[in-house]
Amino acid sequence: MSRHEAKFIKEIIKDVLNKLDPKYLYVPEHLVGMDRLAHNIFDFLSTATDDVRIVGIHGMPGIGKTTIAKVVFNQLCYGFEGSCFLSNINETPKKLTGLVRLQTQLLRDILKQDVANFECVDRGKVLINERLRRKRVLFVADDVARQDQLNALMGERSWFGPGSRVIITTRDSNLLRKADQTYQIEELTRDQSLQLFSWHAFKHSKPAEDYIELSKDVVDYCGGLPLALEVMGACLYGKNRGGWKSVIDKLRRIPNHDIQGKLRISYDSLDGEELRNAFLDIACFFIDRKKRYVAKVLGARCGYNPEVDLETLRGRSLIKVNAIGKITMHDLLRDMGREVVRETYPKEPGKRTRIWNQEDAWNVLEQQKVRKSAMHT
């Protein structure tokens, strides 16, 4: 082997290791009814042009906006100088520090290095404009809810270099006025719904013979919503006909638009208090935490190894574990879990089993103080 060749092979290995560095994001194994839309978006964004192109994806919660953005991101991400997928933008705190955090992550992901600390959004805007305007970037702004979030990250198209591509996902199509193309995600058709549901309920593209009618019943209650189909499918997996009928009976009583209520059925059918508690703990406190950490904390509380419980929750599609081992949960499921806790004492946070937001915590502590000082006088 010549010296050139040895060096050549070294370079190739470096390339491969670079590319294996998992830039791409986890997407579910079974995607149904997304191909055409993903291809259209991809086609539009992959055309080589020097302008900055912006695509908007909108639709109701649980319809698959983030999933489709991930699919397109995965196909495109290796062709840019830098890429960034900012997930759950809506989840970041409304305060200005939240926006600064988003700006910092955008800069860090694209420049692949730490950036100097800054404290105000306007400084962040200047930095993004200065540092990224010559870079050809791929940027996904996922689940944007307000204009100020967009303004902080890409006030102007020219903040990104020629040939850059941007995808915005949102529930609110009003935020997409600047987009060059917008795509609305529609509910799945009945056939597509049945297929997706079957992947989760039977690990197969079609329902088992003697469950066809029951499956159609469930699917009709899910309203073509991928999240509901997945969760209901995973909930029914391995259950007997009796189990199915009781779930369908519950579904029947829930109004059509009440998706959270439908998802709740899956929570209610979790066996055992510890399992339900684990779900509620995660919904309230542990989203985006490393699974190992969560297992440790839950283990300390319940006194046994919670790995099995976490696996069960994952099997039921109530939680996901992403490529870097963090636990994630769809926000509709999270809201459902928090509602379970909240509704026990809607007006008295102090009596609830869990308090997850600062405001409630503060009020409760204050009241305690008031109550205590009242007792002393």
Next chain:
Amino acid sequence: MTEPESSRSISLGAYDVFLSFRGEDTRKTFTDHLYTALVQAGIHTFRDDDELPRGEEISDHLLRAVQESKISIVVFSKGYASSRWCLNELVEILKCKNRKTGQIVLPIFYDIDPSDVRKQNGSFAEAFVKHEERSEEKLVKEWRKALEEAGNLSGRNLNDMANGYAFFPNLWSQYTLHFSM
């Protein structure tokens, strides 16, 4: 309720790398070195050899290995285009490029000019004279298209290395994929 179905769609790939090459040209030399280096670096690699005894059709097993790999490395050498097996494999590899997990194709130009691959010049032209005599027109067209696409991808060129250039940058074309499948 059958179990095997679920194992059919491992989205993140069973292999890190699928290695496609012309056995006659590089089996005992370059590709062997590359394979060894990949494995030593802890990269899970599937090595196909166009001269293993088997039929014309690419088997399900092999197809699956291609589909489930995260990266396909195609070692283009002077004789690559004369193997029908290699060409069929290349067509499949490029099909996988558009899957949802976004498989990466990394062409290696081993002692061959990328433009010869792209335009089927030089030794590739000779190979295609024979293909055009013996193979279906549709198939030959498909092969040409695949070579054109692969030759346009960002890859590594041994000659650049020898001349002191480390890179063969062509990032644009890397992601102007076509949904023609």
